[in-house]
Amino acid sequence: MQEPDSHSVDEHARSEPRLSGAEFLRANHDVLLTDWQQAVLEHLGHKVPARQPWLIDHLPELLSSLADAVEHGPEALDERLEMVHTVARLDEGFDLGEVAHEYALLRRCILHRLETQGQWLRSGDLTRMEVMLDRLVTRTMTFFWEMKQRILQTLDRMAEATLDDPDMETLLERLLTRLMEAALTVNTAAVMMLEGDELVVRAAVGLVTDEVKGLRVSVGQGVSGLAALERRPFFVRSASTDPRVLLEPLRRAGLRALYGLPLMDGERLLGMAYMGSRTAFAFSDSDVRLFHAVTERASGHIAQAELHAREHAARKEAERSLALLDSMLEAAPVGIAFQDHELRYLRINSTLARINGHSVEEHRGRTLHEMVSGGVAGPVEQSLRQVLETGRPVRDALIEAPDPVHGGPGAWRADYFPVRTPGGVLLGVGVTVVDIADHKRAEAALQQAIDFREELIAVLGHDLRNPLHAVNASAFMLGKVPDLDTTARRSVDRIRKATARMTRMINDILDFARSRLGGGIPVTRQRVNMVELCQGVLDELQVVYPERPLTLEVSGDDLWGEWDPDRVTQVLGNLVVNALQHARNDTPVLTTLTAEVTDVVMRVCNEGDPIPEELLPHLFDPFKGSRQPEQGNKHRSLGLGLYIVSEIVQVHQGSVRVETGPEQGTIFTVRWPRVPPPRGYLPP
Secondary structure (H helix, E strand, O other): OOOOOHHHOOHHHHHOOOEOHHHHHHHOHHHHHHHHHHHHHHHHHHHOOOOOHHHOOOHHHHHHHHHHHHHHOHHHOOHHHHHHHHHHHHHOOOOHHHHHHHHHHHHHHHHHHHHHHOOOEOOOHHHHHHHHHHHHHHHHHHHHHHHHHHHHHHHHHHHHOOOOOOOHHHHHHHHHHHHHHHOOOOOEEEEEEEEOOEEEEEEEEEOOHHHHOOOEEEOOOHHHHHHHHHOOOEEEOOOOOOOOOOOHHHHHOOOOOEEEEEEEEOOEEEEEEEEEOOOOOOOOHHHHHHHHHHHHHHHHHHHHHHHHHHHHHHHHHHHHHHHHHHHHHHHOOOEEEEEOOOOEEEEEOHHHHHHHOOOHHHHEOOEHHHHOOHHHHHHHHHHHHHHHHHOOOEEEEEEEEEOOOOOOEEEEEEEEEEEEOOOOOEEEEEEEEEEOHHHHHHHHHHHHHHHHHHHHHHHHHHHHHHHHHHHHHHHHHHHOOOOOOHHHHHHHHHHHHHHHHHHHHHHHHHHHHHHHHOOOOOOOOEEEEHHHHHHHHHHHHHHHOOOOOEEEEEEOOOOEEEEOHHHHHHHHHHHHHHHHHHOOOOOOEEEEEEEOOOEEEEEEEEOOOOOOOOOHHHOOOOOOOOOOHHHOOOOOOOOOHHHHHHHHHHHOOOEEEEEEEOOOEEEEEEEEEOOOOOOOOOOO
16 A cells, blocks of 8 residues: 655645544444455355354454554554454364455455545554554464464374373373463363263363362253253353362362363264363464364264264173173074185084084085085085075975985985075075984884884784684674573673674774775765765674664755765764763763764764863874773773874874863764765865
């Protein structure tokens, strides 16, 4: 800025009184601010923030301070204003060049306003104004440089504090110590970590260090707790007298300024940090900025330490889990393995490794075909591929091959199942293998014993029929003798009853043998009347059991159907004899026939104790259906009668069920389809 050339000023202008620089700045205060703001906006262009009031901020006071300095000298220039203005600009993201350019624009606006109004300043005022503006720029540059250097030096020292990887408390105390060394007015500083819903002092330096460590403040209480709740800084001018300061040692220490900042990891609150001064009621802007830099660094270290702690804990847990898994794999009596998508063994226990004929170490990273030899690998691979393709398990696969451990033939049952992450990603296939060779041998021995028993029963039953027929015929002939006394006739009746019962038992034995050895009980269907068949059976049994009422009730007209008459009479005979054996003495046994559209329903009812509940699931199993003598049964049987009933009814594609209770007694219900149902039909 230059004084106007005296040769270019006419005599009239020389004679006019000139304004003082201070009066000009005060008179054009608002106009200059408007011109400057417009010039700054044009210079910034697209970089203008959405909120524009920040542009003016300290400029009104700064312009007034400039007028005072022009009028009274440099000592009237308020240094605090340009420092505050510079700090505010830097917080908004501007660099030092842009701050200096703002002052250049202010100088240009003052000159432009002087030229527009055609006014001239008093001699020397324009020079003094330029000197003050230069002083503003110089002090701003110096302040910015010193502040930057101070922060960089402190950050460098803080970086040195982390080189030996100290624990969290030591690291935080080192950072706070660097802060106190750089900010001379700071007498104490601390970090309060968030633990649950409380802030706990975990690191402290300076005054009352030992007294504040471990103290707690609830979030939302006191000045620090409320600042933590609202995620904002706090400032207290006199901590020793302010009741909002809940840490009593700080009050007793006679602190004045107390400033705190939340420690943040993104949107997550980590804790609070504070610094206090015993000598100052307020901290300088440079100290505040330095404290911000320290807390940002501390937040980063805390977040990183927490991440490392979680990673370490997760690694330890993973190692513990793997150790437990290895122990379980080795202790398991079955073979276990895990294979990836290429069917490489990632994990295998020693049991399965021995079955494959190699060590555990040899399996790792090797494929199925490299470890499993012979014709076993093909079927196993097919099952594994099926699991990988469908994502569904393959169960109960039988593997038969020479046993490399015990020698001779071996047999194993294998299950293959998908292994997924919690998110459902398929990682590979799990395998369990159980040695069932002993089970197979025991099963074969048992089947051999069962076959021998059934063959023996069949032979015995067949060989007993001829002598039994002879006994029955002899008893029949004796019964025809007219002059038998009562005792002899009673003996003949007992012989006939016994032979009838033996005949039924032998028939049941032979039918059982046919069903188990010959592929089922044979039937020969013909069109017969169910009433005639049943009545004939009951008449024969009435002769054998004359003291027991055996009645038949018929409902419906059409009781014809296509059945094997011998098998129908055998079913009814077995059911009625079973009812006679388990009914109370002298109580009747009732047989009912009901004609339905497609079936004829046969029911045999007797009064007596209900069948025990534990017997019902096995009532129609061979050798298990009858009650034992110690359970109140008056007659011991082979337990084949109900089994033969079930087999005959199934051959006729019918159904049989039982109902029993203390009041209704026991009712066996048999459904006889009139004609054979279509092939594949399942009875209800």
